[in-house]
Amino acid sequence: MAGTEDVLERLQSQLLTLDDDALAIASSKGLVRRAYKELQKAVDPDLQASGDCLTLTWPDHTVTLPTTNLLAATCTCPAADICRHILLSYLWLRAYLPTSPSPSTPPCPVSIPSLSYTLDDLTAWATKPTLRKGFAFLQRESPQIEGSDPIVVRFPQVNLSCRYSQATGLTGMLCACKSRQVCAHQVAAVLAILRSQGIELTLPAATSKTDAAIVTAAAQVIAHAQTLLEQTVAIGLLHLSEITQQQFVTLAVSAQGAKLPRLSLVLRGIASDIDQQLKRHAAADSDRLFERLAHTYALCAALQQTAPVYPIHLAGQAQSQYDAVGTLELIGLGAYPWRTASSYGGLTVLFWDRGGQRWCSWSESRPLFHRETFQPAQIYWQPGPWEGIAHPAEASRSCLRLSYARRNYQQRLSNSSQTVGVTLRPTQAADWQSIPLCFEDWHALRDRMTRTQIIGLAESNPLERLAILRPHRWGFRQFDPVQQQLTWDVFDLNDQLLQLRMRFTTDNPALAQLEQLNPDCLSDWGIIGSVELEQNSIYCHPIALCRATDTEQSAILNLHFATKKPTNTAATAPESLFSLKKDETATRTGSVPAIIALDITIQRLAERGMHGLDESTSQELARLASYAERVGMKTLAVAIAALVSHAHRPPAQLLKAKYLYQLYQQT
Helix, strand or coil, X not given: CHHHHHHHHHHHHHHHHCCHHHHHHHCCHHHHHHHHHHHHHCCCCEEEEECCEEEEECCCCEEEEECCCHHXXXXXXXXXXXCHHHHHHHHHHHHHCCCXXXXXXXXXXXXXXXXXXXXXXXXXXXXXXXHXXXXXXXXXXXXEEECCCCEEEEEHHHXXXXXECCCCCHHHCEECCCCCCCCHHHHHHHHHHHHHXXXXXXXXXXXXXXXXXXXXXXXXXXXXXXXXXXXXXXXXXXXXXXXXXXXXXXXXXXXXXXXXXXXXXXXXXXXXXXXXXXXXXXXXXXXXXXXXXXHHHHHHXXXXXXXXXXXXXXXXXXXXXXXXXXXXXXXXXXXEEEECCCCEEEEEEEEEECCCCEEXXXXXXXXXXXXXXXXXXXXXXXXXXXXXXXXXXXXXXEEEEEEEEEECCCCEECCCCCCEEEEXXXXXXXXXXXCCCEECCHHHHHHHHHHCXXXXXXXXXHHHHEEEEXXXXXXXXEEECCCCEEEEXXXXXXXXXXXXXXXXXXXXXXXXXXXXXXXXXXXXXEEEEEEEEECCEEEEEEEEEECCCCCCCCCEEECCCCCCCCCCCCCCCCCCCCCCCCCCCCCCCCXXXXXXXXXXXXXXXXXXXXXXXXXXXXXXXXXXXXXHXXXXXXXXXXXXXXXXXXXXXXXXXXXXXXXXXXXXXXX
């Protein structure tokens, strides 16, 4: 038995890390429970050591356990994966071996073991394609590291966890995705552990001819975009022609080909704004156009600084990566149609993920510049989005269970044909009232929105602005014929004001439903909406209302769609709640009036063009730059000084000044 005892001693350190959670990841919770039941009536197996393996002979099968990696265990039964016999062997060995330290042994301090893997080690273990996928996966995730041995790395956004044990190393890692090969999640887990220890591994730059050509094309597109943006403000926003609009459209196509989808979208949005201005459209806004030009110029500068490896949050993703997240318990909380500045439209259904405690969504979209007749109201009542769900209208007002679900880093659910849904019941009052992001205090709501506010070039996510409001009192309601907007004051327990806003569009059922509501019947009702901060005020674009009492029907009332399926859904869909233009008549109550004067001055200069930088304008800008420096806005002051002195590309300095002003306003 000397050889057997030696093998058992080597197995002992590995068995310490294989608790019930690890066995469930390797197989399933049900199979672990079944193995426990068989352990209670099992007879002791015969043990035999052979090299680095231990063989357990049971009455009707034989299990072989290698000391290097217990996941490589084999069984003589027909099962292809980890079977109940292998689990039974693990459990029996855990009971047979003294897996807990002796009382006389002093406890060791808990610390994460140091890893020293190199890029070559990871390449040999996972292969180059999987390694690249692991880097990309980690870039869009926020891992959480727990424990010491085993180390558990959790990825909350995809509902997955990986386990690393020092005894088994890389080959013995476990992943909840149950992949039989090394997966991107395992690679990302190791990279996250190394990063936590101060070791940052990076992939080498692309060397193939195709990748090199794309890198060159991307650099050229970024440079051309900067030149075009400078030319646009040099000409003047009020003096643009159709040629300028076509140049932005062409450059947007080139950016898409250079794998810069985020730049492509913003360039297309600028082209749409210029087109509205040329057509004298009521929605045209030179102030908004100038803001987008400045933001796009800053994006180009950031891309240049990170070349040739562009981060995902700057380059964007042309086709989002959806990861398997297993089974989800969801609460349907409304739906809304939308339209973007880059001429895309669609329908989005909102859910609350019970397990992950976060918002998620499902969307269907179409490019409107190809299909002007696309109607979200039709999609709302069409079958889908998953097998077992009647239509998005049902999903938006019901509690669901999704199996084999897939979700991307923006919490958007895929309509994969493998996903199966089950409608559990209509959403009730207790469901939406149990959500943590349900606010009765507007101060707490403002704090939440301030923490999640997007600053600078950070990628925005509309889900971060969602909240459920529970007004204590419903106040004055009116329709502004000038702004074509309905406003409704609502108050919290401390009598603090928040304003609901709904812009008028042709055949908008949301505005009509809000006008018909009786405030006396809305006690304890909730409002699901997108919350915005504007200077010292806070307002909300309502998406759905939540009834306060349980009924046989759903508690969710979608404002933008009919409660019952209409016979004719050809009406024009309302515009997006998330793309509503800010109230232009709202007074800017900033604490520094001179800074507001600076914004007005550079806006007028951008509208007139660089030929408007005369002596009086230069003197006014110099005075405002001096003031900006005195109040601590030194970077903004430097940009204005460079603009006035004509030292280096005045149009570039004008765009930079506008972007810096936006940053100061956001902070």
